[in-house]
Structures are given as structure tokens and as C-alpha cells.
Amino acid sequence: MAEEKRTWRLGIDVGGTNTDAVIIDGDLNLVASTKSPTTEDVMGGIKAAMHEVVSQIGLEAAANIGFAMLGTTHCTNAIVERRRLNKVAALRIGAPATTAISCMADWPEELKSAMRVRDFLVHGGHEFDGREINALIEDEIREVARVVREEGFESVAVTSVFSPVSDAHERRAVEVLRAELGEEFPISVSSEIGSLGFLERENASILNAALVDVARTTADSFEEALAAEGIVDVAVYLGQNDGTLMSVDYAKRYPIFTIACGPTNSIRGASFLTQEKDAIVVDIGGTTTDVGVLSHGFPRESMVAVEIGDVRTNFRMPDLVSVGLGGGSIVRRAEDGSVTVGPDSVGFRVTRDALVFGGDVVTATDIVAARGLAPEVGDASLVSSLDADLVERGYAEIVRIIEDAVDAMKTSAGDVKVVLVGGGSILAPEALEGASAVLRPPHFGVANAIGSAIAQVSGQIAKVFSLSETPRAQAIEESKRRACDEAIAAGADPATVEVIEVEDIPMAYLGDALCIRVKAVGDLML
Amino acid sequence: MRRFIGVDEIEDMALGATVLGAGGGGDPYVGKLMAIEAIRKYGDVELITPDEVPDDAVVVVSQMMGAPTIMVEKICSGLEPMATYDEMVKELGVEPYAIYAVEAGGVNSTIPFILGATRRIPVVDCDLMGRAFPELQMTTLGINGVKGQPAVLADEKGNTVTVRAIDDRWLERIARQATSVMGGYTILASYMCTGRQLKDFAIPGTPTLCEKIGRTLREAREMHADPIAAVLEVTRGHRLFKGKVVDVERNTDGMFVRGRAVVAGLDDDKGRELVIEFQNENIIARADGRALCTSPDLIMSLDMESGTPVTTEGLKYGARIVVVGMPCDDQWRTPEGLAVVGPRAFGYDLDYVPVEELAATEGGR
Numbered sequence: 046m047a048e049e050k051r052t053w054r055l056g057i058d059v060g061g062t063n064t065d066a067v068i069i070d071g072d073l074n075l076v077a078s079t080k081s082p083t084t085e086d087v088m089g090g091i092k093a094a095m096h097e098v099v100s101q102i103g104l105e106a107a108a109n110i111g112f113a114m115l116g117t118t119h120c121t122n123a124i125v126e127r128r129r130l131n132k133v134a135a136l137r138i139g140a141p142a143t144t145a146i147s148c149m150a151d152w153p154e155e156l157k158s159a160m161r162v163r164d165f166l167v168h169g170g171h172e173f174d175g176r177e178i179n180a181l182i183e184d185e186i187r188e189v190a191r192v193v194r195e196e197g198f199e200s201v202a203v204t205s206v207f208s209p210v211s212d213a214h215e216r217r218a219v220e221v222l223r224a225e226l227g228e229e230f231p232i233s234v235s236s237e238i239g240s241l242g243f244l245e246r247e248n249a250s251i252l253n254a255a256l257v258d259v260a261r262t263t264a265d266s267f268e269e270a271l272a273a274e275g276i277v278d279v280a281v282y283l284g285q286n287d288g289t290l291m292s293v294d295y296a297k298r299y300p301i302f303t304i305a306c307g308p309t310n311s312i313r314g315a316s317f318l319t320q321e322k323d324a325i326v327v328d329i330g331g332t333t334t335d336v337g338v339l340s341h342g343f344p345r346e347s348m349v350a351v352e353i354g355d356v357r358t359n360f361r362m363p364d365l366v367s368v369g370l371g372g373g374s375i376v377r378r379a380e381d382g383s384v385t386v387g388p389d390s391v392g393f394r395v396t397r398d399a400l401v402f403g404g405d406v407v408t409a410t411d412i413v414a415a416r417g418l419a420p421e422v423g424d425a426s427l428v429s430s431l432d433a434d435l436v437e438r439g440y441a442e443i444v445r446i447i448e449d450a451v452d453a454m455k456t457s458a459g460d461v462k463v464v465l466v467g468g469g470s471i472l473a474p475e476a477l478e479g480a481s482a483v484l485r486p487p488h489f490g491v492a493n494a495i496g497s498a499i500a501q502v503s504g505q506i507a508k509v510f511s512l513s514e515t516p517r518a519q520a521i522e523e524s525k526r527r528a529c530d531e532a533i534a535a536g537a538d539p540a541t542v543e544v545i546e547v548e549d550i551p552m553a554y555l556g557d558a559l560c561i562r563v564k565a566v567g568d569l570m571l
Numbered sequence: 572m573r574r575f576i577g578v579d580e581i582e583d584m585a586l587g588a589t590v591l592g593a594g595g596g597g598d599p600y601v602g603k604l605m606a607i608e609a610i611r612k613y614g615d616v617e618l619i620t621p622d623e624v625p626d627d628a629v630v631v632v633s634q635m636m637g638a639p640t641i642m643v644e645k646i647c648s649g650l651e652p653m654a655t656y657d658e659m660v661k662e663l664g665v666e667p668y669a670i671y672a673v674e675a676g677g678v679n680s681t682i683p684f685i686l687g688a689t690r691r692i693p694v695v696d697c698d699l700m701g702r703a704f705p706e707l708q709m710t711t712l713g714i715n716g717v718k719g720q721p722a723v724l725a726d727e728k729g730n731t732v733t734v735r736a737i738d739d740r741w742l743e744r745i746a747r748q749a750t751s752v753m754g755g756y757t758i759l760a761s762y763m764c765t766g767r768q769l770k771d772f773a774i775p776g777t778p779t780l781c782e783k784i785g786r787t788l789r790e791a792r793e794m795h796a797d798p799i800a801a802v803l804e805v806t807r808g809h810r811l812f813k814g815k816v817v818d819v820e821r822n823t824d825g826m827f828v829r830g831r832a833v834v835a836g837l838d839d840d841k842g843r844e845l846v847i848e849f850q851n852e853n854i855i856a857r858a859d860g861r862a863l864c865t866s867p868d869l870i871m872s873l874d875m876e877s878g879t880p881v882t883t884e885g886l887k888y889g890a891r892i893v894v895v896g897m898p899c900d901d902q903w904r905t906p907e908g909l910a911v912v913g914p915r916a917f918g919y920d921l922d923y924v925p926v927e928e929l930a931a932t933e934g935g936r
Contacts, residue, residue: 142727145605145649145685172754173641178728206645243644244601357600453889458817 051111055098055276056498057091058116058284058310059083062331062371062393063468065494066094068102068110073317073499077101078491080468082393087119092270099274110276112569116284116306116497119263120256124354127159129262130255131231134198135162136189136222137247138205138214139170142178146244149251153355160255163198165189169214170206173558175511178206181214183221190225201226202254204235204247210509210558212236231257231298238301238360240507241560245350245359252353253301253360260300264293280569282536286363288313288344288496289503289566292536301360304353307493308335309363312344314496315464318486324462325451325480328493329469332371332390336450337363339464341545343503343564361505366453370446372469373399374409376439384438386412386446401428409472412439419471448478455479466492502569504531504542507562520561521547528565537567575615576694576778581606581681583785586880588680590784590802591777591897593869594883595852596676596703597639605647606681609688616687619669621697621775624766628668630695631659631763633683636707636724636746637756642678648727651758652686658723658731659760671695671769673710673762675777676703677882682758697773699762701900702869704912705827705851707746708739711900712762714907715772722746722761726753774900780805788878798878799893808897809930811856811863812845813837813875816890827851832872832886834894845894847872849883854917856894864896865919867903867912868926871895896926 052071057064060083068077079097084090099107123129135148148164149157167185170178193201201222205214215234222232233254239246260283268281282290284306285299296303311328315321322342328335338345347364350357369388373395377385386409391398398404401414401423413419415428415436451463460481465473466489477483488495506528510520525544532542546564576584585599585606610616624630633652635642660666670692672683680698687694699710707719719739724732724746732749736742750757764772787805791798803810814834821830829850836843845863848855853870856863864870872881875891886892902908904925914921 139645141648141650141729143646143648145647146601146608150604150608170645172645173638176754178645178754241640241644243646244604452815456888458888 051109051279053109054112054114054498055095055110056114056494057094058307058493058497059087059091059118060307060330060493061333064090064094065491066098067491067494067498068098069495069498070109075488075495078488078494080490087117087122088266088270091115091117091267092273095270095274099276104275107274107276111279112282113267113271113276113279114282114284114290114497114500115267116310116493117263117303118307120259120300120303121305121353123256123259124252127156129259130160131199131258132161132197133251133254134189134193134201135164135247135251136186136201136203136218137164137166138181138203138218140166140168140179142170142206143243148247151244151357152248156354156356160251162251165192171208171211171214173207173210175211175514181217183217186218186221187225190222194226200231200233200254200257202233202235202247202250204243204250206243208236209241209507209560210511238299240359241509242350242359245357248356249301249358249360252356252358253299256300257297260297260303264296284310284497284500287346287361287503287505287564288500290500290536290569291502295535305362305365308337308365309344310496310500311335311466311493312337312339312363312496313500314492314494315339315466315486316342317495317499318488318492319464319484321462321464321484324464325454326464326466327447327451327470327473328467329465329472330371330467331373331392331395331469332369334368334370334447334450334469335365336454337365338454343545364454366450368446368450370409370443370472372408372410372472376407376409376412376435378435384435384442386439386442399423400431401425403427407431409439409443412436412443413472416440422471443472444474444477447473451477452479465489501566502532502535502537503564503566504528504533504535504537505562505564506531507560509558509560512559517549517559520559521549521563524561524563525565528563532565532567536570538570539567542567574618576618576684577615578607578610580782581610581684583789584778584782585677585681585785586788587781587784587786588675589677589880589882590806590871590873591675591701591781591869592677592703592880592882593852593871594849595705596674596882597678598643598882599677599681601643601646602635602678602681605649606684606688609649609685613688613691616684617693618696618778619693621695621766621769621773624668624695624769626765626767628766629663629665629763630669630671630766630769631656631667632673632699632759632761633670633686634673634679634759634761635682635756636759637750639678639756641755645727645754647758649685651725651727652682653689654725654729654731655723655758655760656686656690658725658733659721659763662721662723662733663763667692667763668766669693669695671773672698672778674698674700674703675781679703680778680781694778695769696778697769697775698777699773701774701777703852707743707761709912710762711772711774711902712764712768713739714902714905714911717762717764717768717772719761721763722759724749724753724757724759726757772902774902792877799873799895802873802878803895806897808895809926810893811896812843812858812894813840814845814892816886816888816892819886819888828883830883834892837891847894850917851883853883855914855919855921856896862921862924863929864926865914865921865923866917867899867908869897869899871897896930898926
């Protein structure tokens, strides 16, 4: 019997090894879950996982599904494989500044040629204190629009000097471009994507502009796959890398924010399953372990430049450390007698290749099985003859890798709670050095898909203010309002939107400048 | 044999200069890319030794001043070095024979190569610090009575300012103010001197040493050798301490970022604690209350695994580092040198003892 309101959620998370799917009912109980190997085309694995969970509950119950969330690697893969990328016009607003380093100067040569980017430079941009370097010359921008139209560019990336301090020139440039190219033309605006650091922000904006079609086709084929399972008229969302969701329309404008949404889904899922708001989350998969930080219920962000496909960028990314440890990590003894674990792995073939499953490769899973720590995994008798010294040293190495990764994510010396999730988390011990408690919640294996399913919608703003022009209190109020507006634009119910984080960072060397970051979050519009 | 600096040499030099930056000197990324772009466009730059500069010839410094963090956002037009050079020629009435770097630091080690490539002027293999220091007058020419001025500042908009001050402290003050108005950083031509003065007072070989350090680090990584041991060999340095950063404090007052980092010992240093005090650059490293190395000797943190230099901005909790101490140039070890850059010049009531002597007593502990 279908409920009146369709409140069930289907959540899918694509990982490097497995694609996980869950269905959660209106009271947020898990009603179905599965793990399915990630396929090369990604969508095949999504369809298989979706089909499996829908089969588990049956078509009748599936009619309760009102929301479908997808956390996927499509955008990352498109960059890494250099496929399906849009033809981008990169508009730099900064002359006479910035000409010493040309656009994409530090990109890998073959990515650069695969990208089909042409760069344009116009006068404008701002100083650190908000003064203009040069006035914006609108005719120069109209000329760019003419070339874009005549030469068939599909997307524009606009980057202006110090736009995190003043986005006036970027906003005006967008107006001029829209007047020439139409309201629907995809334009990526750097101040909405990255922070201070011109080249990194320009790079992120160009990548974003190149991914517009990938986001569109991903969303479209996800909707088709849902329809094929008989799930129609559902609200569709894509996961983004702050652990929240974005509507399909929003995702088409900011596709780059889907990059690295997987680890953040795990972190959010871990929070949901344990009800913890502050902890270190260790997600152990088949090949790698991602360690992130849960801060006020959301993943902590990285403050440094992050490379995407060998390109330096500075858009917001989760603060993560990834180490080569997973259930399939290969265990070896070195000549000096020491034992290494990983970083190479048999990946999803662990259930075929590991000793405990009748294979002939010694994996991390075999080490814990030999210690009797994984009674439900495979056939323990198959590892009973493993050399005891290898087992002890291998286990010590596994624990060391996890403890070092946890420590690397701490910001101070005190002990913290650690939450273990992911299919490989059977590797981790009951206690860890530096951890006040080690929690392994139920359904830990599909925490990422659960995180995808239960995610909220967020809006975020990071802007530099000059305190002599805008008093601090006013700057914070303005930022809060804009963050809430962003959340609503992304699909949040206005009645539930609240500011969850306000951070102000004085900028070294920049006089009275203050960078304010605000994040607002709300529930899905039901 | 004539020697030319191309793209690969710049890559190594920028990395090595960060090691000699002693924690300061800024991120080498933007400076490196600017030099590389000029070299790609105009060709490699000849590097000559101070001995090759005639005694009566004139040379000038090409450098950046102000906030490296602003340069990361507002990148140069690339024409500033030439604008300062042309104004300097007007001011001096002669064409300089060559240009050179003021310091070894992330940004300033590569800036001269923009001008060198564009105008086909050789760069002299020397500098005036042998490391990075925070202020314009902290140079080996300065302690020998050679003035940093006249100095010409240029911004990317085309503005230039020529400063003739009564002394280098005033030059520093005036240039800082002008730099702020001009947009947070400027490119300078400064420290005009003769070939004779360069031979007598400059520190020879610093750019080559930077390149060598960078190359050593790169090759050690490629061959999976110990990168830190390799760096120590090239710099005659000492391994001071191995540990994990457990606390970092920072305060910004005007142009300085002052602070301290606490490092908890690992392996041989387990149970001990090192404190690094910094003012843009690392000034003092102390363990158990005893100084292990002080300015003007160089204190640098290197990533324990990769040997990558960690600047003071990059120090954060959990970083696993080896702290090394490297001897400074002998000119800094004179009373005149220590008056400008010794521990007391940075506000510490401490006598300077060379790092190798401290290391010897430390070893006999």
C-alpha cells in the first residue's frame, strides 16, 4: 500500500570498487541495501545496484520513493579520461595584470589539447582592497561574445582578479555575455567556484565550464534508469562534495562540486548512523582508506590547493587523507623480514583472489581473518596455515597505517572519537591510539549510500570584505543572507534553512580585509 | 664554459630556493611560472659568475617586494621588471652589465630571470643574503655600507616610483608605503653596485646552490634515496630534530607573521620537544631550553618522507618533519652582520653560536 506522500529515498554512491545503493523509508529506516561492482561506464553499475534494491522491496513499495540521490564519479572520470568535455571560452578579466602567466600555463599538455579551450583577456579586475585595477570595457566583452557565437564555443568561464573581494566585474561581464548569448548559455563564474589564488580559481572555473554537458547527461541518464525501474516523477539530486545535495538544475551550473562527493557521503552517513557531530571518519574500502573529519555534522573542508587530473585548483574540497589500505590490499614480506600491506590491491576481486575465499593472494582481509577477527568472512580454515609472524606483523602494519592517517587529520593533540565505515572496516581494531572511542555502526558497509540518501541541501558563501567599508557585523549578516539564498536556490525548503557555520579569517598582509565563510543548510523541499 | 638557465633549471632552482628560504620567501609557484613563461618566449638566460663582471661595470638587483599572497591573486603583467630597469638606466645614466637576485627565497630567486630572458641580460650567480630575510636592508652589501638605493618600484599598471632616501631604513619605509598604494606588491630594481663591490661583498653561487638543492631533492625522490640526507650533504647542514608538529601559534602584526611551532620528537628524539620561533622566517630552534640553531644560520623544516620544504605558512598540526640547520654565509657571522640579523636583532636575548658548534655539543650530550 503506497503512502499518500512519497517520502522514501533511493540513495546511490559510486565508489572506485563498488557502487552501493540503499532505500530508506519516511522514518529514515534502512529498508534495502546492496553493493554492486562499479563498471567502467559507471552507469551500468548504477543501473545494476538500483535494480537490485528495487527488487528487494518490490515494485509496489517502490512507489513510495519520492526522492533519488546520486553521488557519482562521472565528472572526475570525464576529466581523467579527457572525454565529453565542452569547448570552453576562458575569459580572463585582469589586464594589464596577469599577462605574465598565460591561461592554462601549467596544465598537462595532452589535457590542454583535449580541452579545446581558447582564452580571452580583457581589461578590468580589482586590487586586494577593492579598488579597480582598470575599468571594465564592455565592448571588449561583446567582442568575446561574438567570437564565442561564431566559433561555436559551448561554455564560458569568467575569472576576474580579486573577484573573491569584489565580484562586480564578473557580474557585469555575465550580464553583457547573457545579453549577447542568451539567458541559458552556460557561464561559470569564478567567484562562485573558487577562492583566492587566481590561477587555481581560473583552472577550477574552466574545468567547471567543461563539465556542463557531463552533468547534464549524467542527470538525464539517471532519470532514464529510474524510469526503467518504474520510478517516475521523483525529485532527483546529485551529491556534492560538502556532503549535501544539489538539484539537477544547480548541478548543471556547478558540476565541479560533484567531484569527491563519495568520501563526504561516507562522512555524512557515519554521522547519521552514530548521531555523532564531531569525529574522525575512517572509510575503508577495497583498495583505499579515506579519512575525513566530521565537524558540526559536516565534512571539514581543505584549505590548500587540490589537484584534479594534474590541474591545480582551489574550489572547496573535503579535507581528506587517502592511504593505500583496503580489504584487498596485498600483503608481502620484504627481504629484511618486515611486512608491507598495499598500496596495490586486488580490489573488488577480493572475494575471489583472497586466501580466505579460496584464492591465492595474501590480502589484508586474510590477516584479520587469520587473527579470528572476521568470523563471517569466507572460510577461516583456509588461512589457518598462514605464518604467525606474517600475521602479527601484517596486522601491526594495518593498525599503524590507520592510526597514522587518523593522526594526520587531527588539528590538536587530544583524543577524538573515530567512526569506522566501509566494507573494509573489518580491518580496523576495537581500539586505536589517539581515539577516545572507536565506533562501528550497523550498516557500516553502505554508509556512503545512506549518506547520499539522507543528505540535506546547502548554500555556501566565501567572500572577502574590507572592514573599513563594511563593518564586521554587517558583513556577516550579508554573508548569512546570501548563504541562505544559495541553499534555497539549490533546492532547500526555505522554512528549514539555518546557518550552521560562520567563520571569519583575517587575511595576512591584506590590511583590514576579512574573509567570511558562511554555510547554510536546509531539508529537502518535500 | 658558458652556462644557461632554462625551464628545467628554473624548476629545480625554485624548489631549492624554498629550502634556503628558511621558512619564508613565499610560495615559489607563481614566480617560477613567470620565469618559465619568459624563458619559453625569449630563450634561456646566461648565468655568469661574479668574477666575469668587470670591476667598474654596474649591476642591479631585480626583486619583488610586498605580499607574496597578493601576487598569487594579482599576477604580474610581466612588464614590471623592464619598467624598473628602464627607469634605473635613466637614473644611473648607464646600462647595467648584468642583474642579480637579492635573496634565495621562493619568489625572489626566480624574478631576475624574467628580466634576464626578456632583455637578454645575464644574471650573476650570487645574491645578498644566501637565504631569505624579511627586510630590504638585511643584505651583505648593506652591512658593508653599500646603499640599496636608488630604487625603482613598478606595478602592473605602469606606475613607477623612484626612491632616493637618506638611508636604507627610510628606503624600506617609503618603499613599503608606496607598495601598499600600488596594490600590495611591486617589482623593484635596487642595490645598484659595481662589479668590484659584488666580488667583495655578495654571496657567490647562491642561485647555483638553489638549483643543486632542488635537483638533489628531485633525484633523491626519483631514486627512492633519502632526500634529507642528500640536502644536508649539499648544504653542509645538520639534522637537528625529527618529529611531529603538535602546536602552531601565529600572530600577524603589519608585515610580519610571528609565531612558534612546537614539535614532539619521534624515533631518536622521542620524548623531547623542539620549539621553532619564526618571524616570517624561522629565527630560533630550541630543544629542552637549549638553542640548536639561531639566525642568521638557516632553520628549515622538511617533510619527513619527501624532503619537501615546509614554509612557516605550511606548518600545521600533524606535519611530520625533520628540522635541519644550515650554516649561513661567513659575512653574517661578523659583529656587523649579527647586529642586523643575529638573534638580538629579532628581539631574542641570546648570543649567536654557529650551528656546527651547537651541533657538536649537542652530539656530545
